Amino acid sequence: MAQVKICGLREAAHVAAAVEAGARYLGFVFFPKSPRAILPAQAAALAAEVPPGVARVGLFVDPGDALLEATLAAAPLDLIQLHGAESPARVSQIKARFGLPVMKAVGIAGPQDLDALWDYALVADMLLVDAKPPKDAVLPGGNGLAFDWRLLVGRKWLKPWLLAGGLTPANVAEAIRLTGAPGVDVSSGVETAPGVKDAALIRDFIREAAP
Numbered sequence: 001m002a003q004v005k006i007c008g009l010r011e012a013a014h015v016a017a018a019v020e021a022g023a024r025y026l027g028f029v030f031f032p033k034s035p036r037a038i039l040p041a042q043a044a045a046l047a048a049e050v051p052p053g054v055a056r057v058g059l060f061v062d063p064g065d066a067l068l069e070a071t072l073a074a075a076p077l078d079l080i081q082l083h084g085a086e087s088p089a090r091v092s093q094i095k096a097r098f099g100l101p102v103m104k105a106v107g108i109a110g111p112q113d114l115d116a117l118w119d120y121a122l123v124a125d126m127l128l129v130d131a132k133p134p135k136d137a138v139l140p141g142g143n144g145l146a147f148d149w150r151l152l153v154g155r156k157w158l159k160p161w162l163l164a165g166g167l168t169p170a171n172v173a174e175a176i177r178l179t180g181a182p183g184v185d186v187s188s189g190v191e192t193a194p195g196v197k198d199a200a201l202i203r204d205f206i207r208e209a210a211p
């Protein structure tokens, strides 16, 4: 049964829907350019309602220490998701300085991108295997774009990992079957418009991913 992360949550009703349906990770986006961006104080209010056993994930894009410090001081988080161009050294530095596990996102467009997963597996606690964004994209993730899942067939990494990128209630079961992903992460695929989550889609997604 695949573990599910629902990312980009901003409303208590959607947090509750995800938790009740069995989500294992809930993501809060601390990247101002995202339509899913949330303030630390708002995330803190949502995070306070999350029961033990469900991890509260803070998503950052190339964050400086000051942003991490201020966000972590305001909102209780269990896992830091790094979704920018952070180097392996920066991942190690953030882990050491802030004392939280780190999940590093790696964008995949072709077989040449898979090597980076090995480098990050040495320093990150988890990997997030996502589609590489188009060159002109404003967001480095959360674009609802999938990559060729066949690239992952038969691959294993040293760390737990989640599959992401263009997943929806309609395709997530096939994505898990093909790749063997132990977990999946979704944002756009459970929305009716960018940044607008839908409780029914959240439930559908979790049911399809973790039947």
Ligand SMILES: O=C(O)c1ccccc1N[C@@H]1O[C@H](COP(=O)(O)O)[C@@H](O)[C@H]1O
Pocket (backbone or CB within 6 Å): 007, 008, 027, 029, 031, 034, 035, 036, 059, 061, 083, 128, 130, 139, 140, 141, 142, 143, 144, 145, 164, 165, 166, 167, 185, 186, 187, 188, 189
């Ligand atoms: O969701 C966002 O707005 C976002 C912004 C910046 C970086 C990553 C973001 N989301 C992550 O992107 C992937 C895939 O999202 P989608 O399902 O294709 O929309 C997922 O890991 C989100 O956590």
